[in-house]
Amino acid sequence: MSDATEIRNMLVDAATRVFADHVDAKLLDAAKRDGWSADLWRIVSDAQLPLIGIAEEKGGSGGSLSDQAAVLRIAARYAAPIPLAETALAAWLLTEAGLPLIDGPLTIAPVRGETIQAKRDGASWRLTGRVSRVPFARACRRLVVLATATEGLLVATVDPAQCKITAGSNLAFESRDAVDLDNAPAENAALTTAVTPATLRLRGALARALQIAGALEAALELSVRYAGERVQFGRKIAEFQAIQHELARFAGETAAAVGASMSAAGVLERGGDAHLAVASAKIRCSRAAQEGSMIAHQVHGAIGFTDRYALHHATLRLWAWREEFGNEAMWAEALGRSMAAAGADGLWPALTGN
Amino acid sequence: MFQQVDFSALDLPPSARALQLEVRAFLRAEMAAGTFEVHLGHTEFNAALSKKIGARGWIGMTWPKRYGGQERSYLDRFVMTEEMLAVAAPCAAHWFGDRQTGPSLLRYGSETQRQRFLPAIARGEFAFALGMSEPNAGSDLAAVKTRAERVDGGWKINGQKVWTSWGHKADAFFVLCRTAPDSGNRHDGLSQLIVELKQPGVTVRPIYFMDGGHHFNEIFFDDVFVPDDMVVGDIGAGWRQITSELALERSGPERYMTTFPLFVELVRRLGKSPDARAAEMIGRLTAGIWSLRRMSLAIAMTLDPGPGAEFGTPKATVDLATEAALVKDLGTFYEREIIDAARLLSDVEPEHGAKNLFERFLAESIVAAPVSTLRGGTTQVLRGLIARKLLGRLK
Numbered sequence: 001m002s003d004a005t006e007i008r009n010m011l012v013d014a015a016t017r018v019f020a021d022h023v024d025a026k027l028l029d030a031a032k033r034d035g036w037s038a039d040l041w042r043i044v045s046d047a048q049l050p051l052i053g054i055a056e057e058k059g060g061s062g063g064s065l066s067d068q069a070a071v072l073r074i075a076a077r078y079a080a081p082i083p084l085a086e087t088a089l090a091a092w093l094l095t096e097a098g099l100p101l102i103d104g105p106l107t108i109a110p111v112r113g114e115t116i117q118a119k120r121d122g123a124s125w126r127l128t129g130r131v132s133r134v135p136f137a138r139a140c141r142r143l144v145v146l147a148t149a150t151e152g153l154l155v156a157t158v159d160p161a162q163c164k165i166t167a168g169s170n171l172a173f174e175s176r177d178a179v180d181l182d183n184a185p186a187e188n189a190a191l192t193t194a195v196t197p198a199t200l201r202l203r204g205a206l207a208r209a210l211q212i213a214g215a216l217e218a219a220l221e222l223s224v225r226y227a228g229e230r231v232q233f234g235r236k237i238a239e240f241q242a243i244q245h246e247l248a249r250f251a252g253e254t255a256a257a258v259g260a261s262m263s264a265a266g267v268l269e270r271g272g273d274a275h276l277a278v279a280s281a282k283i284r285c286s287r288a289a290q291e292g293s294m295i296a297h298q299v300h301g302a303i304g305f306t307d308r309y310a311l312h313h314a315t316l317r318l319w320a321w322r323e324e325f326g327n328e329a330m331w332a333e334a335l336g337r338s339m340a341a342a343g344a345d346g347l348w349p350a351l352t353g354n
Numbered sequence: 355m356f357q358q359v360d361f362s363a364l365d366l367p368p369s370a371r372a373l374q375l376e377v378r379a380f381l382r383a384e385m386a387a388g389t390f391e392v393h394l395g396h397t398e399f400n401a402a403l404s405k406k407i408g409a410r411g412w413i414g415m416t417w418p419k420r421y422g423g424q425e426r427s428y429l430d431r432f433v434m435t436e437e438m439l440a441v442a443a444p445c446a447a448h449w450f451g452d453r454q455t456g457p458s459l460l461r462y463g464s465e466t467q468r469q470r471f472l473p474a475i476a477r478g479e480f481a482f483a484l485g486m487s488e489p490n491a492g493s494d495l496a497a498v499k500t501r502a503e504r505v506d507g508g509w510k511i512n513g514q515k516v517w518t519s520w521g522h523k524a525d526a527f528f529v530l531c532r533t534a535p536d537s538g539n540r541h542d543g544l545s546q547l548i549v550e551l552k553q554p555g556v557t558v559r560p561i562y563f564m565d566g567g568h569h570f571n572e573i574f575f576d577d578v579f580v581p582d583d584m585v586v587g588d589i590g591a592g593w594r595q596i597t598s599e600l601a602l603e604r605s606g607p608e609r610y611m612t613t614f615p616l617f618v619e620l621v622r623r624l625g626k627s628p629d630a631r632a633a634e635m636i637g638r639l640t641a642g643i644w645s646l647r648r649m650s651l652a653i654a655m656t657l658d659p660g661p662g663a664e665f666g667t668p669k670a671t672v673d674l675a676t677e678a679a680l681v682k683d684l685g686t687f688y689e690r691e692i693i694d695a696a697r698l699l700s701d702v703e704p705e706h707g708a709k710n711l712f713e714r715f716l717a718e719s720i721v722a723a724p725v726s727t728l729r730g731g732t733t734q735v736l737r738g739l740i741a742r743k744l745l746g747r748l749k
């Protein structure tokens with residue numbers, strides 16, 4: 001095992017302890033009402049998990065992108081209702097644009113292909129635009145936006161108090177809010193060529209793929225445990241071959257999601273065809289989300305459908321996250337076009353990167 | 355699952371990347387020279403090509419040099435294998451030796467057997483087949499009835515094997531048989547013997563596929579004498595020997611790439627600017643193979659013993675048998691997705707032996723489609739194995 005792998009395993013253990021110790025039914029229920037959990041954010045922030053994967057000299061906690069990926073996956077395993085992925089994306093935008101990091105929960109906008117216009121205002125900038133489905137906008141300390149100016153692309157930080165925010169949520173009751181910027185002042189801003197809407201979307205899709213993998217792991221674990229407990233016809237349902245085979249299929253889907261998403265993080269970190277890797281991961285994970293969530297509910301019967309039982313925290317997220325930053329059809333069409341353009345004889349070289 | 359695997363660190367070393375291009379160029383040249391015609395579904399037996407591949411050092415490449423190997427890494431072998439599969443090169447003449455019987459001999463064989471067979475396999479000059487299945491022993495392999503009785507200096511075999519791929523062309527095969535009666539524990543009393551195919555008492559009869567192809571055989575033993583030095587490993591230990599170390603064999607690229615050349619021809623047929631529906635299917639198929647390849651690669655990388663270890667023997671400390679079963683299960687269904695996409699996007703009425711490459715591949719793939727979920731452990735058997743591992747953690 002390499003050093004990097006060993007360090008990551010230690011990080012995973014530490015992160016697992018944090019989430020296992022603090023995420024419980026009460027916290028998750030409260031988050032369904034509030035759209036997130038401020039309490040959990042404080043704990044996770046004290047444990048220095050939000051800025052893993054951002055270099056220390058840039059104000060982060062150090063570690064690689066794969067380390068960050070591992071943390072996102074673990075957090076999702078516990079359905080952690082906090083903007084961990086969004087803060088990582090925001091920190092990435094800031095560091096790429098050469099701006100200082102900001103403490104606290106952050107988010108990014110736009111996430112659905114809309115535009116925010118930026119105009120110079122003396123030495124500073126003002127921002128205008130309506131953007132939808134911004135994750136955790138009402139919870140964040142600052143929004144980090146990727147705006148369009150006549151001079152080019154601009155990364156800017158905005159105080160949410162300067163925007164009109166209309167609460168919304170995804171299927172898992174995580175905050176997904178509409179944000180109206182009406183000549184809102186940027187606090188800090190820099191023109192950049194280091195990021196584009198496409199690379200932001202790519203990173204966002206990778207984050208959701210990793211989160212899907214984590215949620216699938218949780219749903220699989222619950223399903224296996226439940227099958228070993230539930231008795232019908234005088235036997236544990238795990239003894240029925242029909243149930244066993246569904247669980248095996250579920251394990252395959254989960255493994256594929258973990259493999260694809262963690263691999264894609266590795267490709268982004270170490271070099272290679274990022275579009276191929278992330279598109280593949282999002283496509284594969286979104287599909288696994290469908291297959292896995294359906295098996296999970298089938299194995300659980302009616303109890304899985306209730307708000308008293310933990311499964312829904314995982315499955316609602318699977319159904320939400322597969323759509324966010326592009327669903328499998330959108331990514332597949334884009335990936336298919338690029339593979340077709342490279343031609344039949346380019347297919348294998350593209351897949352092998354050689 | 356996959357706890358011992360680091361997916362984010364799957365880089366091929368420069369040696370493997372160089373080999374990748376080398377094998378690719380070799381195959382391109384062979385195809386240009388018309389050495390082989392590509393058929394999908396069942397890798398063909400082409401002794402001449404296997405010899406050329408052997409001469410390049412690409413058979414038994416992870417084995418020790420003293421047995422004709424190259425002492426290269428599992429990753430080198432991985433890229434060599436996938437290059438062969440990417441163009442469906444006919445590898446049946448060395449495949450079983452390279453993947454199954456060679457590694458078994460390295461692990462359990464006597465020094466004499468290793469000296470005699472391994473260098474010959476590696477040169478592509480000696481082809482092995484596998485004699486496991488019998489009319490009443492399929493998934494339930496321990497039910498084999500073929501018997502070997504002790505005689506002076508060896509064993510005398512009687513019985514029958516079936517579904518023996520390439521038994522009509524191979525030189526010898528590994529035969530799983532009973533050397534002691536079933537005395538309660540049915541896994542005891544089974545042994546593996548090497549039987550030469552061209553000898554008195556061995557009768558090989560063809561069984562034709564539904565499209566007329568001849569791959570399968572049934573093989574009868576009538577008092578066939580096998581000398582003691584052709585017993586692999588220990589008498590009575592056959593079961594343990596065949597069930598250990600399935601991981602690498604089960605998770606290799608051959609589990610998800612047998613229809614890949616059809617995918618390539620589909621992309622060619624659809625052209626460089628396909629419509630949205632076609633593009634989406636190409637994207638999905640791309641994501642499928644990309645993901646499977648990462649899983650398969652991860653297993654090869656994790657099992658690679660690394661320099662200095664005994665070559666050809668996977669790392670003993672990691673058990674990836676369940677992960678390998680997962681890859682095979684996913685891979686075999688992925689192969690069918692390619693066939694379906696090709697059908698649905700092409701509006702072709704498939705015909706055996708069609709002149710057009712895409713159409714021929716389509717026909718061959720459709721007919722071969724049921725196979726991959728049967729051989730090497732059926733879907734149901736694999737899923738049972740995976741479930742036992744999942745549920746075992748509860749106890």
Ligand SMILES: Cc1cc2nc3c(=O)[nH]c(=O)nc-3n(C[C@H](O)[C@H](O)[C@H](O)COP(=O)(O)OP(=O)(O)OC[C@H]3O[C@@H](n4cnc5c(N)ncnc54)[C@H](O)[C@@H]3O)c2cc1C
Pocket residue numbers: 483484485486487488491492493494516517518519520725728729730731732733734735738
């Ligand atoms: C192309 C091809 C090449 C082959 N080459 C060789 C070869 O070279 N040498 C060789 O020895 N064999 C070979 N085989 C045979 C292969 O190993 C067997 O087909 C395989 O072991 C399955 O056995 P079977 O065909 O008798 O099916 P069976 O075992 O009879 O299975 C029939 C059905 O029952 C299901 N089933 C069986 N047991 C269970 C269970 N416990 N739970 C649930 N379902 C179950 C199976 O999944 C399957 O769906 C080859 C097969 C094919 C298709």
